Structures are given as C-alpha cells and as structure tokens.
Amino acid sequence: MSSRRLVTLSVNGREHEFDVLVHRPLLEVLREDLGLTGAKExxxxxECGACTVLVDGLTVNSCLMLAVEADNRQITTIEGLTPGESLSPLQDSFLAHGAVQCGFCIPGMIVSAQFLLDSNPSPTASEINEGLAGNLCRCGGYKRMLRAVEAITEPEA
Ligand code: FES
Ligand code: FES
Structure with missing residues (x-):
C-alpha cells in the first residue's frame, strides 16, 4: 500500500493539492509547503497550542492532525484571519495591552481567542481563561492577554 496520498486542502479560502506522505502533520504542510509560518511548532x-489553526471552524492543534485528515476541509490560519496588511481588532488590542513578549505563542493565542469571541462575543473572565487554556505562554503574559481579550468583548445586551 502506498504511503502517499493526494489531498486537497482549502487554506484561507484557496484550494491546494498535495501529494503527501500519510504521516505528514498538517502543520508541516502549512509551514513548509505553503509558507504560512504563523502557526508555530x-x-x-x-500540549502548547502554538500550532493552533481552525479546521471547519473549530480550533485544532495542527501538529497532531495529519494532512490526510484535513483532506477537503476548510483550514484557516492566523494569516487568513487578517486579510491584507491591517491588524484585526484583537491583534491591535494585544499590542495595546502589551500582551506580546517574545511573540511565539501569539498566533495560536489569537486564533483561539478569535474563535472564542466569534462563538461568544461577551465572554466572562473565566470563559476567556477557559478559552485560552489550551495555549501556553512561556513568557507568562496571561494577565495582559486576558485584559486584551476583555477589552474588545461586547457588552451583554
Ligand atoms: S506545537 Fe502543537 S500543541 Fe504544541
Ligand atoms: S509571548 Fe513569549 S511565549 Fe508567549
């Protein structure tokens, strides 16, 4: 049996075909074949969430998902959350709150935080904590990140 498969990945709204080894992680294809280096290994x-992307609208650790498992699915990376050169309100808020230190965890944090806000525009502090629980920051900037997300939540109607 062949150890390769032809897959179609829809990434940030564009379809790409790859002939991939069946054990190749999605993260590797995104970074090495598509040059989308926002998601980190x-x-x-x-365990750390640095590689977080959206697959069919849900957060996924792309280091654990195989490219063949993402066949014919919709993938959104941090690059796809912010089309063009401008920053998203969430990214602006992270900068304004000094929540970015070395920056390594930030793309994954932003993807998780944006997913949270899209599904719940008015999260409580504990819901934000829970929403970001799968993303680790070695620099320990959690409080500032929490404030950055809180700052752009919508008031309860
Ligand atoms: S690199 Fe994927 S969870 Fe850490
Ligand atoms: S800002 Fe450095 S790991 Fe999070």
Missing part, C-alpha cells in the same frame, strides 16, 4: 505533541 513548539511541543509537537498537542
């Missing part, structure tokens, strides 16, 4: 075992 850190632990590579699903």
């Amino acid at each position: 850190c632990c590579a075992v699903g």
Whole structure:
C-alpha cells in the first residue's frame, strides 16, 4: 500500500493539492509547503497550542492532525484571519495591552481567542481563561492577554 496520498486542502479560502506522505502533520504542510509560518511548532505533541489553526471552524492543534485528515476541509490560519496588511481588532488590542513578549505563542493565542469571541462575543473572565487554556505562554503574559481579550468583548445586551 502506498504511503502517499493526494489531498486537497482549502487554506484561507484557496484550494491546494498535495501529494503527501500519510504521516505528514498538517502543520508541516502549512509551514513548509505553503509558507504560512504563523502557526508555530513548539511541543509537537498537542500540549502548547502554538500550532493552533481552525479546521471547519473549530480550533485544532495542527501538529497532531495529519494532512490526510484535513483532506477537503476548510483550514484557516492566523494569516487568513487578517486579510491584507491591517491588524484585526484583537491583534491591535494585544499590542495595546502589551500582551506580546517574545511573540511565539501569539498566533495560536489569537486564533483561539478569535474563535472564542466569534462563538461568544461577551465572554466572562473565566470563559476567556477557559478559552485560552489550551495555549501556553512561556513568557507568562496571561494577565495582559486576558485584559486584551476583555477589552474588545461586547457588552451583554
Ligand atoms: S506545537 Fe502543537 S500543541 Fe504544541
Ligand atoms: S509571548 Fe513569549 S511565549 Fe508567549
């Protein structure tokens, strides 16, 4: 049986075909074949969230998902959340609150935080904490990140 498969990945609204090894992680294809280096490889075992992307609208650790598992699915990376050169309100808020230190965890944090805000525009502090619980920051900037997300939540109607 062949260890390769032809897959179609829809990434940030564009379709790409790849002939991939069946054990190749989605993260590797995104970074090495598509040059989308926003998602980072850190632990590579699903513990840190640095590689977070959206697959069919849900957050996924792309270091754990195989490219063949993403066949014919919609993938959104940090690059796809902010079309063009401008920053999203959430990215602006992270900068304004000094929540970015070395920056390594930030793309994954932003993807998770944006997912949270899209599904719940008025999260409480504990819901924000919970929403970001899968993303680790070695620099320890959690409080500032929490404030950055809180600052752009919508008031309860
Ligand atoms: S690099 Fe994927 S969870 Fe850490
Ligand atoms: S800002 Fe450095 S790891 Fe989070």
